[in-house]
Amino acid sequence: MPEIVILRIGHRPLRDQRVTTHVGLAARALGARGMFLAADDSGVVRSIRDVVERWGGDFFIEDKIPWKRCIREWRESGGTVVHLTMYGERIQDREDELREAERILVVVGAEKVPGELYGLADYNIAVTGQPHSEISSLAVLLDHLFAATELDREFPGAHVRVIPSAMGKQTEER
Amino acid sequence: MPEIVILRIGHRPLRDQRVTTHVGLAARALGARGMFLAADDSGVVRSIRDVVERWGGDFFIEDKIPWKRCIREWRESGGTVVHLTMYGERIQDREDELREAERILVVVGAEKVPGELYGLADYNIAVTGQPHSEISSLAVLLDHLFAATELDREFPGAHVRVIPSAMGKQTEER
Numbered sequence: 001m002p003e004i005v006i007l008r009i010g011h012r013p014l015r016d017q018r019v020t021t022h023v024g025l026a027a028r029a030l031g032a033r034g035m036f037l038a039a040d041d042s043g044v045v046r047s048i049r050d051v052v053e054r055w056g057g058d059f060f061i062e063d064k065i066p067w068k069r070c071i072r073e074w075r076e077s078g079g080t081v082v083h084l085t086m087y088g089e090r091i092q093d094r095e096d097e098l099r100e101a102e103r104i105l106v107v108v109g110a111e112k113v114p115g116e117l118y119g120l121a122d123y124n125i126a127v128t129g130q131p132h133s134e135i136s137s138l139a140v141l142l143d144h145l146f147a148a149t150e151l152d153r154e155f156p157g158a159h160v161r162v163i164p165s166a167m168g169k170q171t172e173e174r
Numbered sequence: 175m176p177e178i179v180i181l182r183i184g185h186r187p188l189r190d191q192r193v194t195t196h197v198g199l200a201a202r203a204l205g206a207r208g209m210f211l212a213a214d215d216s217g218v219v220r221s222i223r224d225v226v227e228r229w230g231g232d233f234f235i236e237d238k239i240p241w242k243r244c245i246r247e248w249r250e251s252g253g254t255v256v257h258l259t260m261y262g263e264r265i266q267d268r269e270d271e272l273r274e275a276e277r278i279l280v281v282v283g284a285e286k287v288p289g290e291l292y293g294l295a296d297y298n299i300a301v302t303g304q305p306h307s308e309i310s311s312l313a314v315l316l317d318h319l320f321a322a323t324e325l326d327r328e329f330p331g332a333h334v335r336v337i338p339s340a341m342g343k344q345t346e347e348r
Contacts, residue, residue: 019192026310029302051305087336087343092325118341128203128325129336131225136200139310140317140325148318151266151302162261162303167292169261 001146002080002101004032006138009067009117010110011039022135023108024048024061030142031150032106034060038067056158071105071120079103081121084137085113088124095144098123106141108134175320176254176275178206180312183241183291184284185213196309197282198222198235204316205324206280208234212241230332245279245294253277255295258311259287262298269318272297280315282308 006027011020021044024035028051037044041063048061071081080101098104107113107121118124127137142150155161163170180201185194195218198209202225211218215237222235245255254275272278281295292298301311316324329335337344 019196022193022307022309025304025306029304029306030310030314055304087339087345089340090325090338092322093338115342118343124339124341126336126338128327129338130199130203130229130329132199132203133196133309133313135196135307135309136204136313139307139313140204143314143317144322148266151264151314153302155304162300164264164267164300164303165261165298166263167298168289169292171261 001149002099002104004104004106004142004145006032006035007038007065007067007070007105007107008035009038009107010113011037011041012110013039013041016110017041017043019135020044021047023138025051026135026139027142028052028057028059030139031146031153032059032142036065036070037061037063038065038070040064054159056155071107074105079105081105081107082123082125083107083117083121084127084134084141085109085124086126086129086131088126091125091127091141091144094123094125099145099147104145106138108138110134175323176273176278178278178280178316178319180206180209181212181239181241181244181279181281182209183212183281184287185211185215186284187213187215190284191215191217193309194218195221197312199225200309200313201316202226202231202233204313205320205327206233206316210239210244211235211237212239212244214238228333230329242294245281248279253279255279255281256297256299257281257291257295258301258308258315259283259298260300260303260305262300265299265301265315265318268297268299273319273321278319280312282312284308
């Protein structure tokens with residue numbers, strides 16, 4: 001199973017704050033190690049760190065990341081770069097191969113991404129060729145690459161934990 | 175494979191427009207039949223109908239839906255109601271059973287949902303007990319219930335279609 005880190009690019013502070021926070025929280029919940037944010041947005045960083053503090057695990061988030069250098073360094077250190085785009089190859093055709101990678105940087109763009117990104121990535125991968133959401137695309141990608149094992153993951157050090165329940169809300173505080 | 179329709183509740187016009195549009199587009203791309211919106215928001219309806227017009231398929235969207243009546247009528251007509259919530263039972267424990275249902279209404283709430291919803295649904299289902307995003311939760315739920323077959327789905331009548339490609343953007347206009 002690869003280790004997966006997200007690189008979020010094209011984030012516009014304020015306008016994209018909520019969607020980028022959802023990208024980060026989905027990444028954390030579905031087993032990614034952390035997120036690099038190629039923008040200056042302490043609001044997103046704070047929201048995500050608050051969730052980690054309360055709900056456990058060691059997901060990291062760092063903002064003000066120069067995206068090209070991040071991709072270059074990831075590749076130079078032997079990691080694989082996957083750009084998530086509706087124009088890419090079908091995930092169902094590449095997922096077996098990607099599951100063999102050791103470390104994957106998943107680049108998640110906002111509405112427009114620089115054209116050169118397609119050439120900088122090792123793979124351009126689509127979750128359907130339909131317009132939907134980077135949040136849903138990332139969720140399906142992570143779930144496929146982790147073969148649904150991420151759903152059983154524990155988040156050590158949590159102050160609060162949900163107890164799965166057929167009806168109502170049950171939580172445990174520690 | 176069940177027929178799946180989304181019921182979006184708790185939508186606050188303006189504030190939730192982008193997230194609800196992402197919910198609708200993810201639902202469409204990942205094989206749902208349509209979305210009922212329990213709010214008055216013609217902006218969301220227009221965005222989604224524009225995508226259907228251009229990208230094909232027959233996904234429907236209707237707003238101003240009274241949510242309780244929608245749930246009651248769905249159940250009275252023999253359908254199954256699944257409420258997506260981080261407090262629910264683990265999807266991995268219920269997905270085999272849910273795949274046997276004929277018609278599922280998936281209720282997707284915004285930040286707060288009325289407490290009585292837990293009792294009105296046949297199932298309360300969680301995609302991890304962690305806080306993330308209704309968009310990522312819905313994506314994983316649909317992908318699991320359709321057993322990834324939705325990724326091969328065609329959208330008839332499209333004016334534009336992506337040609338999956340290892341590098342760059344290729345589309346076909348019709």
